[in-house]
Amino acid sequence: MDTLVYVDPSPRGGWALGMAALLPPAYRASVRLLATAEDVEAHPELLDSARARLAPPPVDAVVLPGPAERAVVAEANARRYGLVVVPPAGRGAIARMLKGSRVATVVKSVRAPVLVARRPPDRLSRLLAAVSRGRSLPAVAATARDLAAGLGAELRFIHVASQVAIPFHPEGHHGGAPAAGSVPSSEALTADETIRRALGAAGLSPELLKVREGLVVDEVLEEFELGAHHLLVLGTRGEPAGPSWGREDVTERILLRCPGSTLIVPPP
Amino acid sequence: MAASAPPDPLSARALGVLFRVLAVVAGLLLFVLALELLKKGAGGVGPLLRQLGVSGLAGGLGVGWLAACVLLSGSPVAAMALTLLASGTLTTEETFGMIGGSRMGASFVVLVIGALDDFRAGRHEKRSAYIGVAALVATAAVFLPAMVLAWVGLSRGVFAGLRIEGRDLAGLFERLYGPLLAVLGAGLPPAVLFLAGVLALLAAFRAFDRALPDLEGRESPLLETGHVFYRPWFMFAVGLLTTALTLSVSVSLSLLVPLAAKGYVRRENVCPYILGANITTFVDTLFAGALVGHPDGLRVVALLMTAVSLLSLPVVFLFPYAFNRLVDHLAVRATAGPRAIVAFLALLFLAPLVLIAL
Numbered sequence: 001m002d003t004l005v006y007v008d009p010s011p012r013g014g015w016a017l018g019m020a021a022l023l024p025p026a027y028r029a030s031v032r033l034l035a036t037a038e039d040v041e042a043h044p045e046l047l048d049s050a051r052a053r054l055a056p057p058p059v060d061a062v063v064l065p066g067p068a069e070r071a072v073v074a075e076a077n078a079r080r081y082g083l084v085v086v087p088p089a090g091r092g093a094i095a096r097m098l099k100g101s102r103v104a105t106v107v108k109s110v111r112a113p114v115l116v117a118r119r120p121p122d123r124l125s126r127l128l129a130a131v132s133r134g135r136s137l138p139a140v141a142a143t144a145r146d147l148a149a150g151l152g153a154e155l156r157f158i159h160v161a162s163q164v165a166i167p168f169h170p171e172g173h174h175g176g177a178p179a180a181g182s183v184p185s186s187e188a189l190t191a192d193e194t195i196r197r198a199l200g201a202a203g204l205s206p207e208l209l210k211v212r213e214g215l216v217v218d219e220v221l222e223e224f225e226l227g228a229h230h231l232l233v234l235g236t237r238g239e240p241a242g243p244s245w246g247r248e249d250v251t252e253r254i255l256l257r258c259p260g261s262t263l264i265v266p267p268p
Numbered sequence: 269m270a271a272s273a274p275p276d277p278l279s280a281r282a283l284g285v286l287f288r289v290l291a292v293v294a295g296l297l298l299f300v301l302a303l304e305l306l307k308k309g310a311g312g313v314g315p316l317l318r319q320l321g322v323s324g325l326a327g328g329l330g331v332g333w334l335a336a337c338v339l340l341s342g343s344p345v346a347a348m349a350l351t352l353l354a355s356g357t358l359t360t361e362e363t364f365g366m367i368g369g370s371r372m373g374a375s376f377v378v379l380v381i382g383a384l385d386d387f388r389a390g391r392h393e394k395r396s397a398y399i400g401v402a403a404l405v406a407t408a409a410v411f412l413p414a415m416v417l418a419w420v421g422l423s424r425g426v427f428a429g430l431r432i433e434g435r436d437l438a439g440l441f442e443r444l445y446g447p448l449l450a451v452l453g454a455g456l457p458p459a460v461l462f463l464a465g466v467l468a469l470l471a472a473f474r475a476f477d478r479a480l481p482d483l484e485g486r487e488s489p490l491l492e493t494g495h496v497f498y499r500p501w502f503m504f505a506v507g508l509l510t511t512a513l514t515l516s517v518s519v520s521l522s523l524l525v526p527l528a529a530k531g532y533v534r535r536e537n538v539c540p541y542i543l544g545a546n547i548t549t550f551v552d553t554l555f556a557g558a559l560v561g562h563p564d565g566l567r568v569v570a571l572l573m574t575a576v577s578l579l580s581l582p583v584v585f586l587f588p589y590a591f592n593r594l595v596d597h598l599a600v601r602a603t604a605g606p607r608a609i610v611a612f613l614a615l616l617f618l619a620p621l622v623l624i625a626l
Contacts, residue, residue: 162534164399215535215596216497217589246502 001082002030004112006072007050009043012087017053018120019261020085024150027083031059034075036066069105076110085115096256104252107236107264113143116255116262121230127155129233130220130254131209133194135267136235141202143265144233156227157209159195160219217253224260233263288479295475298468299552300441302344303351303559304449305465310355312458317357322624325419328358328365329372330623336373337616340380344469345370346553350569351465354560364422364568367553368415369620371546375403376616378521397609399538402599403521404616406542409595410579418575427567427574441559476514500540500588503533504580507544512551520545539592543580547573 005020007013020031033050040046040063047061064071068089076084089102103116129144131137141157148155196206212219224232236251255262322331332349336342349366352358358366379400421427452461498506511520521542533541550573557565583591602612 162536164533164535164538214600215592217536218593218596246499248497248499250497 001027002032002079003027003083003085004032004034004072004076004079004081005050005054005085006034006068006087007046008035008039008068008087009046010087010090012090012117013046013050015119015261016085016087016117017050019115019117021054022120022124022151023083024147026146026150028054032075032081033059033061034071035061035063036068036071037063038066069102069109072106073109076106076112081112083115084110084112085117087117101252101256103255104249107252107255108249111266113266114264116258116264118259118261120261124151124230125153126227126229127151127153127231127233128224128227128229129155129157131157131159131195131198131235133191133198134235134237136237136265137195137198138202139268140233140235140265141198141204143263145202145204147231147233147263153230155204155208156229157195157199157204158220158223159192159209159211160216161191161211161213162216162219216250217257220254221257221259224258229260231261231263232258233265236264236266291475291479295472295479297444298472298475299347299556300559301445301448302465302468302472303347303556304441304445305452305461305468306348306351307355307465307560308449308453309458309461309463309465310352310357312460313352313462314355314357316459320624323362324626325361325365326623326626328362329369329415330365330620330626332366332369333373333620333623334369334617335366336370337376337620339466339470340376341470341473342370342374343473343549343552344466345373346550346569347469347556348466350553350556350560350562350565353565353568354562360422360564360568363564364415364419364572367568367572368411368418369623371407371411371549372404373616373620374549375400375407375521375542378403379613379616397603398535398599399521401602401609401612402535402538402595403542405598405602406539406591406595407546409591410543410546410576410583414572414575414579417578418571421571421575422568427570430567430570431563497534497536500584500592502540503537504540504544504584507541507546508548509544510541511545512548520549535596536592539595540584540588543584547577547580550576 003020003023005016007016020028031054033047033054035046035050047063051059051061062075064074068086072084072086084106086103086106091099091101103114107114107116127144127148129140131140144155144157147153192209192211196209199206199209210223212223220232223229232254234251234254237249251264255264317331320331321327328349332342332345335345335348339345346367349358349363349370352366353360353363379397452464456464507520514520550569553569554566554573557567557569602608
């Protein structure tokens with residue numbers, strides 16, 4: 001699997017290298033480093049020191065003109081990468097309002113899974129995957145399974161039911177028909193039943209799923225912190241279904257607030 | 269046997285539109301008639317209110333709150349308060365309190381429906397009552413400080429010159445209803461006239477309700493949520509618009525039920541919707557304030573509407589998620605079990621009683 005790792009001279013650039021070094025061997029079979037021309041000009045040793053941190057696997061490098069998000073998106077879409085590792089830019093709320101979020105831009109524009117690297121732990125031993133019954137469910141389940149197996153890590157799944165309970169509806173009805181392409185297609189299934197079946201189809205135990213009720217972002221982040229997890233795996237909705245005004249992406253909000261590293265998996 | 273021709277869809281749609289227009293016109297005529305009946309009958313309610321010890325701002329707040337719980341709607345109570353002001357039965361501060369109290373009790377209907385469903389199903393966690401509690405908590409969190417702000421404005425003469433000249437309109441309604449009101453006024457005691465006014469008011473809101481399209485049977489303009497939620501400002505605008513059309517926060521909150529059933533509305537969307545609904549629920553009360561003919565009628569409503577808007581806008585645009593978390597936390601705690609929900613319902617009735625007793 002080809003992995004693209006973006007590096008910059010800031011401490012956050014070190015996080016991306018640190019997380020890449022913790023990945024299972026399958027993800028490090030072929031690693032390409034990416035830096036912007038501006039950073040390489042200001043820090044000529046940047047790529048060599050990064051290469052040294054990721055050795056022994058073969059590591060090559062590419063330099064593209066900045067800004068960082070443009071360089072990452074251009075390189076990630078130029079080849080079929082299995083994973084893109086990028087650290088957050090560390091922008092504050094106002095800078096993010098003016099310039100946008102680097103990682104959110106990359107996640108929205110890149111077709112490959114994106115690992116948003118935050119301060120790396122000693123090893124990745126506890127993984128949490130947040131799932132809903134959207135199109136990305138099978139991909140999230142499979143990616144989390146493979147990653148946990150490669151790392152020998154403990155894996156848990158969480159689903160948050162944020163629907164408003166409806167008076168005088170049959171017990172267990174949470175509202176909302178399954179999204180197009182969800183697994184399986186039976187509309188009679190509740191979300192947690194659908195997810196348990198999808199986990200079973202991916203060769204995982206349905207017992208790994210924990211269902212919480214509440215606000216999606218808060219419940220996912222609380223579960224992540226309570227379980228002292230090292231990596232959060234999330235799905236994304238993929239292609240936007242129309243104009244996005246008035247709507248916000250849940251994945252993006254979790255991504256921006258999560259204290260740990262986050263792996264965003266697009267639908268197939 | 270000849271098969272009957274299928275109905276022409278165009279003429280069926282035209283008939284539907286005509287029916288809705290007629291329902292709006294009937295609602296408006298009933299609304300004005302109700303205001304006139306309430307004004308004429310208000311003298312019969314005054315002694316009852318005094319016997320109950322309703323006086324001052326707290327008394328007005330308590331009686332408005334309780335009346336909205338009993339009538340399962342806040343808008344008729346606010347309109348009643350204005351007619352009681354116009355007839356001299358209530359003071360300006362009592363009217364201010366009663367209109368404010370009517371908003372606190374307006375979400376009671378949603379809570380009652382949810383709680384009944386939970387008790388019927390024997391659920392330990394009162395999940396269906398959640399939306400009613402969330403509506404009440406969100407309303408109280410904004411409305412109580414907004415009342416303080418509006419009260420400061422009222423006592424300092426803000427909007428003192430605010431008037432909408434409705435003399436021509438009043439003359440038209442006088443010609444329309446004058447003879448009927450004269451006959452009823454001569455033949456019926458004031459308390460009966462007041463009761464007739466309340467019934468006419470409820471009928472008016474029902475007519476407005478009939479003019480609205482049925483959301484249960486058709487596609488909603490909203491999108492089903494999955495990986496996306498609606499932004500707070502968007503749901504705030506939906507709440508503003510829906511309540512401006514339905515003229516009742518109770519009706520617009522009840523509309524959340526079919527929307528939530530189809531997965532269009534989630535916990536994340538409820539608070540901004542309620543905050544928007546709490547502003548435009550004053551639209552009909554503004555209309556009533558302009559019609560009742562008391563110099564403070566329109567002013568009281570305008571002050572409350574402005575204060576609620578001033579406090580809601582920062583919540584929606586600056587810290588919507590923190591506010592949502594707070595409301596969700598309280599609603600989850602209040603619906604955690606039968607004891608919690610009974611305690612919450614008791615509080616809902618005890619608070620206005622205590623206010624009346626003050």
